[in-house]
Every structure is written in structure tokens, then in C-alpha cells.
Amino acid sequence: MSHHLDEIDIKMLTKLQKDGRVQRNKLAEMVDLSVPSVSERMKKLEERQLIEGYYAVLNAKAFHLDITAFIFVEVDNSQNYKKFVDNAMALSEIQEVHSITGDGSHVLKIRTKNTVSLERLLSQIQSWDGVKKTRSNIVLSSFKETREIPLTDGATH
Amino acid sequence: MPFFFLFVLVTSWLNPPDSVRFGVLWDVPTDAIEAKKDISYFQKNGYQELMINGIVPVDVMDLINRYDFVVHINLGHSFLTNTILHNQKDAIEAELYDFYYYYRTYDCIQSYGIFTYGSVFDESFANGIQVLKNRIASTVKQPLYYIHQPDSTDLLHTFNFDRYLNYSPKITYSSSELTEFEGLIYSGNAELFTSRVFQDMVYQSNGKTIFIPSSIVFDEQKQEMLNTWILAFLKDTKSLLELDPLKTEQNHPDYLVFLFWCCVVIFGSHYSFEPNYRKSVSRYFLAHPFFSADIMDNRVRISFSTILAGFVQMILAGMMTLLFFDHILSPLGQQAFVHEFSYFDYFSGSKFGIFIAGMVQYALFMSVQIFWLYFTIKDFKSIFQPATLLFWPQLINLFISIIVVNAFFNQVSGFWILIFSMMYLFMVLFSFFFALNDVMKSGRKTTTKDLLKTAVPYFIILIYSFTFYFSNIGFYDMLELAYHLR
Numbered sequence: 001m002s003h004h005l006d007e008i009d010i011k012m013l014t015k016l017q018k019d020g021r022v023q024r025n026k027l028a029e030m031v032d033l034s035v036p037s038v039s040e041r042m043k044k045l046e047e048r049q050l051i052e053g054y055y056a057v058l059n060a061k062a063f064h065l066d067i068t069a070f071i072f073v074e075v076d077n078s079q080n081y082k083k084f085v086d087n088a089m090a091l092s093e094i095q096e097v098h099s100i101t102g103d104g105s106h107v108l109k110i111r112t113k114n115t116v117s118l119e120r121l122l123s124q125i126q127s128w129d130g131v132k133k134t135r136s137n138i139v140l141s142s143f144k145e146t147r148e149i150p151l152t153d154g155a156t157h
Numbered sequence: 158m159p160f161f162f163l164f165v166l167v168t169s170w171l172n173p174p175d176s177v178r179f180g181v182l183w184d185v186p187t188d189a190i191e192a193k194k195d196i197s198y199f200q201k202n203g204y205q206e207l208m209i210n211g212i213v214p215v216d217v218m219d220l221i222n223r224y225d226f227v228v229h230i231n232l233g234h235s236f237l238t239n240t241i242l243h244n245q246k247d248a249i250e251a252e253l254y255d256f257y258y259y260y261r262t263y264d265c266i267q268s269y270g271i272f273t274y275g276s277v278f279d280e281s282f283a284n285g286i287q288v289l290k291n292r293i294a295s296t297v298k299q300p301l302y303y304i305h306q307p308d309s310t311d312l313l314h315t316f317n318f319d320r321y322l323n324y325s326p327k328i329t330y331s332s333s334e335l336t337e338f339e340g341l342i343y344s345g346n347a348e349l350f351t352s353r354v355f356q357d358m359v360y361q362s363n364g365k366t367i368f369i370p371s372s373i374v375f376d377e378q379k380q381e382m383l384n385t386w387i388l389a390f391l392k393d394t395k396s397l398l399e400l401d402p403l404k405t406e407q408n409h410p411d412y413l414v415f416l417f418w419c420c421v422v423i424f425g426s427h428y429s430f431e432p433n434y435r436k437s438v439s440r441y442f443l444a445h446p447f448f449s450a451d452i453m454d455n456r457v458r459i460s461f462s463t464i465l466a467g468f469v470q471m472i473l474a475g476m477m478t479l480l481f482f483d484h485i486l487s488p489l490g491q492q493a494f495v496h497e498f499s500y501f502d503y504f505s506g507s508k509f510g511i512f513i514a515g516m517v518q519y520a521l522f523m524s525v526q527i528f529w530l531y532f533t534i535k536d537f538k539s540i541f542q543p544a545t546l547l548f549w550p551q552l553i554n555l556f557i558s559i560i561v562v563n564a565f566f567n568q569v570s571g572f573w574i575l576i577f578s579m580m581y582l583f584m585v586l587f588s589f590f591f592a593l594n595d596v597m598k599s600g601r602k603t604t605t606k607d608l609l610k611t612a613v614p615y616f617i618i619l620i621y622s623f624t625f626y627f628s629n630i631g632f633y634d635m636l637e638l639a640y641h642l643r
Contacts, residue, residue, distance in 0.1 A: 067247060069251060115247050115250045115251065115292060116292070118247075118250075118251055118254070119250075119251075119254050119293075119296055122251070122254045122255065122258055123254075123258060123296075126258040126259075132215060132259075133212060133255070133258075133259045134255050134258065134259075135212075135255055136248075136251035136252065136254070136255050137248070138245075138247050138248040138251050140244065140245075140248075
């Protein structure tokens with residue numbers, strides 16, 4: 001299946017990455033197409049799973065989730081990896097789970113209320129099978145946090 | 158022998174402890190086989206406790222647990238100030254949890270160390286630690302400890318031998334408050350670790366554990382003697398060792414005298430052999446209007462003298478920086494300062510490095526001033542004109558340095574050294590204004606408008622810099638901690 005993107009797709013995707021709620025007539029105006037054409041293109045992009053979804057980005061601070069941390073986890077045996085990932089996926093405080101190279105086997109990005117809830121979370125993670133150790137790095141300040149990906153002409157094939 | 162009698166006389170004031178315990182501040186090898194060798198050695202030679210930094214591999218930890226040692230874990234934070242504690246309290250707490258959950262299954266863990274050297278004299282720091290302790294209390298049940306130098310009210314200072322000890326900081330921990338003295342750690346270098354130091358530590362340990370760094374435990378020259386000493390005291394705590402002669406850490410910067418004399422000789426010989434220089438110096442101080450007119454009209458060309466004066470001032474700046482650092486801060490204090498302000502690392506924290514840093518800093522500062530004046534004042538035809546105007550008032554610094562160096566070597570109160578150092582700094586910073594004053598009086602093309610390009614922005618920069626440093630609490634916190642580390 002070819003996923004070639006033309007210039008119009010890239011313009012639309014760039015705009016949608018910045019503002020997922022942009023009205024279709026505005027999008028049409030931006031790319032000099034009719035509203036039905038834009039709708040058709042968007043539908044195709046969604047079907048091809050180039051657009052995975054549209055989400056609201058919530059203000060974590062307003063919800064008193066004051067602590068963001070990256071937890072490097074060392075899981076001792078690859079047999080435990082799947083179970084570890086399943087456990088991590090089930091916890092709402094864990095926002096991202098990545099399998100990594102280097103120090104540790106996985107890195108988790110978490111958001112939680114305070115150090116008390118962080119301690120509870122660490123205790124939970126440590127109780128999972130195969131977890132040998134954790135190293136928590138607390139975020140002091142964040143300068144960029146985005147899900148935007150860089151798009152260029154012919155970005156996909 | 159006299160030292161032996163003196164020691165016996167003085168130690169008679171202290172009662173020997175009823176029991177004695179030895180431990181190792183262990184730099185754990187990553188290889189389990191090597192670690193096993195170390196552990197067997199410790200056990201064989203009477204060490205009962207281990208203090209280790211950070212996370213130790215599971216296989217090594219399993220091994221330690223089997224050998225029945227008491228273990229103290231250290232988070233490894235060094236030089237913790239109130240500002241750092243405040244900014245990183247959540248991170249430190251999370252780190253403690255990481256450590257706790259990693260080590261919780263090992264029965265041998267007795268306590269967790271939060272920091273080595275911190276602002277324990279600062280009440281808000283102590284409160285911060287208390288808050289941290291309260292927050293983790295429900296999870297981490299083991300006592301917490303910190304490592305610090307003994308203060309003047311401690312037992313250690315009742316025995317006034319600390320001048321050669323670079324003395325062992327204390328390890329304190331308690332589940333209720335962080336004040337209980339729990340042991341000694343030797344913190345000096347291997348060379349100074351003599352039988353005298355060892356026996357002194359035993360007598361002052363009050364039965365608490367004495368930790369010796371593994372670098373000394375495995376030091377080929379000390380190893381055998383140390384094992385004999387430990388054995389002697391484990392058998393009988395009243396043992397008296399044959400004491401080594403008193404050794405003190407040499408801290409006589411003789412090269413300061415050499416450099417200082419270099420400056421005096423350069424100045425003196427040039428003053429004697431170069432009539433123009435002699436004339437211009439005496440005119441600067443005794444007939445100032447003639448001096449500034451000579452320079453502004455470019456009538457007296459003393460470029461070589463200017464270069465030489467700049468060079469002498471550079472050496473003086475290096476010397477004064479070194480002297481200031483050496484006098485105000487102890488080697489440990491300097492280490493704390495370099496730890497926080499890592500750009501000092503470029504100068505490797507050595508004495509020569511600090512000297513070079515002072516020289517380079519001065520050279521850069523003066524270059525900026527010289528070029529600034531040269532490019533903004535139209536009267537100047539040569540770069541040596543502003544340089545001369547800037548360096549000549551700083552000749553006074555040669556005399557200020559004489560006072561400071563003498564005060565330093567005669568161990569005059571730090572207050573006077575500080576006052577004269579401030580005078581020195583004042584002359585360096587304000588020579589720009591003195592030079593501008595000469596320019597304004599004798600420059601033909603210079604108007605008051607030129608002050609907007611020179612004096613005004615310079616003054617603003619000075620005020621900004623002072624405000625920046627004086628309002629930087631983190632900077633002051635570290636300076637205070639560095640000052641307290643003796």
C-alpha cells in the first residue's frame with residue numbers, strides 16, 4: 001500500500017497536528033480545496049492510520065499532577081518483559097512505556113500527584129515480576145512537550 | 158619519643174572505649190569475583206561494617222548479605238545546600254525510594270545516608286531535612302544518616318590534634334533526629350594515615366564504628382600495619398601503639414613569595430633603569446595633570462613599560478585570587494565550590510589552576526576595558542594610551558598586595574585580608590573611571606557625551622553584576638557551605 005503524501009496532505013497534517021479541532025472549511029481555505037475534497041482526504045488519512053486520533057490535551061498542573069518523572073526500570077529477564085509492559089499499560093499514571101537500550105530495559109514516563117503517590121507507584125512497579133531496580137528522574141521543568149512529528153514532502157511511502 | 162609521652166599525657170584525659178568496631182568505606186568493584194575477594198579480606202581482618210555508595214549489583218549484594226556485615230548505604234549527594242535541597246527535594250525523595258525498594262530485602266542494611274557535607278549549620282536546611290524525613294518515615298523504617306565534619310562543640314575538638322588529621326568527618330544518624338554521633342570516617346589522604354591518627358580515632362570513637370576508606374585498607378604500604386593495629390585494638394581497647402612522628406599537611410605556598418618577588422623585582426628594576434617610566438609614575442602620583450596631558454597627547458611613549466605593568470598586574474591578580482581562595486576556603490571548601498560551579502573545573506581545582514584562572518580573568522577583563530576605551534574615545538591614537546591610563550592607578554595594588562601577602566604569612570586575622578582584598582578589587586574595577594577622568598580632563602575631542610558610551614554602561618554592568626551575585630541565594634548558600642568546611 002502506498003502512503004505517499006502530497007504537499008496538500010502535509011499542509012493539512014501540519015495544521016491538524018497544531019489544532020486538531022480546526023474547522024474543515026478553514027482547512028479547505030488554507031489548502032485551496034473544497035470542503036468535500038478536504039473531508040475526503042482526511043477520511044483517507046484516517047483510514048491509512050496516518051492520523052491515529054484526535055485528543056484533548058489536558059493541563060496536568062490543573063489536575064494537581066505535580067510530578068512528572070522518567071523511571072528507568074531494569075527487568076531482569078526478557079520473559080518478564082511482556083507481563084511488565086501489560087502491567088505498565090494498565091496504570092493510568094504511566095503515560096509512556098518504552099523498551100530501551102543502555103542502562104535499564106524500559107523507561108516509563110509518569111505523571112502523579114505528589115511524592116507520596118510516586119512512592120506508591122514505585123512500590124507497585126517494584127513488586128512486579130522481574131523488576132530488579134528502578135531509577136527515578138524527576139522533571140524539574142519542561143520546555144517542550146509535544147506529540148507533533150516532523151513532516152516533509154514524501155514523508156511516508 | 159617526646160610525641161609519644163605527650164600523646165600518652167593527653168590521651169589520659171580520654172577514657173579508652175569499652176569496645177571498638179571497624180568498618181570500610183568501600184569502593185565496591187563491579188566484578189563479583191573481585192568483590193568476593195574484598196569481602197573475605199574484610200571479614201578476615203576484623204571489619205564488621207561496610208559503607209557503600211549508590212546501587213551495588215545484586216550478586217555482590219547477595220554476597221555481602223551472606224557474610225553478616227552491617228551495611229550503610231549512601232545516596233552519594235555531596236555538598237548539599239539549602240537551595241539544592243529545596244530544588245531537588247522531590248528528586249532526593251524519589252531516589253531514596255528507589256534505593257529502599259532495591260535494598261529492602263537485604264537484612265544487612267542498617268541505614269541510608271542522605272548526603273556528605275551539607276549546610277547543617279543552617280536552620281532552614283535542618284528543617285528541610287526534617288520535612289524529608291517525615292515524608293519518607295512511613296516507607297523507609299531504617300535510620301537516616303549524613304556525613305559531615307565535626308563542629309566545635311563535638312567531642313573531637315576536645316582533643317586538639319585535628320591540625321594534622323584533615324579530620325574525620327562524623328557519621329550521624331538517628332531515627333528521631335539527625336544529631337547523634339555514630340562513628341568516624343577517616344577523610345584524609347593515605348600518607349597522613351599514621352598510627353597516631355588511628356589511635357586517636359579509636360580513643361575518640363567512644364565505642365562507635367571507625368570507617369576506613371578501602372583505598373587505605375588496600376594500600377600496599379599501610380595494609381600490614383593497619384591489620385596489626387586493628388587486631389591489637391580488637392583484642393584490647395586500651396592498646397597503645399608506637400606512634401609515628403607528627404605529620405602535617407604542607408600548606409605553605411612558597412611560590413607565592415617567589416611570584417611576589419618577581420613582581421617587585423620587575424617593577425623595581427624597570428623603575429630604576431627606565432627614566433620615562435620613573436618620570437611617568439612620579440608624575441601620576443605627584444603631578445597628575447601633567448601625566449594625563451602627556452598620555453592623551455601621546456607625548457610620552459612608554460609602550461614597553463605599559464606591557465610590563467600589565468604583566469605584573471596579571472601576576473598580582475593570579476596571586477591575589479589564589480591567596481583569597483586559600484585563605485578563605487579550605488581544600489574541602491574549594492572542592493565544594495568547584496563541585497557547584499563546574500566551570501572552575503577547567504582549571505582543575507589545583508592551586509596552579511586557580512592562579513592561572515585569576516591571571517586569565519584579569520587579562521580578559523582588562524582587554525575589554527582597553528578596547529572599549531580605545532574604540533569609543535577619539536583622542537586615542539594608540540592602544541597603549543588607554544592601557545597606560547588603566548594600569549597606572551593599579552600600581553597601588555602592588556602595595557596593597559605587599560600588605561596582603563605579609564598578612565597571609567603572618568597569619569593576621571582574615572578580616573584584614575578581606576578588607577585589603579576588597580581594596581584591591583576596588584582598584585581593578587574602578588581604574589576604568591580613573592582613566593576616564595583623565596580622558597575627560599585632558600582629551601581634546603572628548604565630550605561629556607562620550608560618558609554615555611563608556612562610564613554609564615560600565616556602571617550599569619557593574620551594578621547588574623553585583624546585584625546578580627548578591628541576590629543569587631544558591632551562590633551564597635554554596636559559598637557559605639564552602640566557608641564552613643574547614
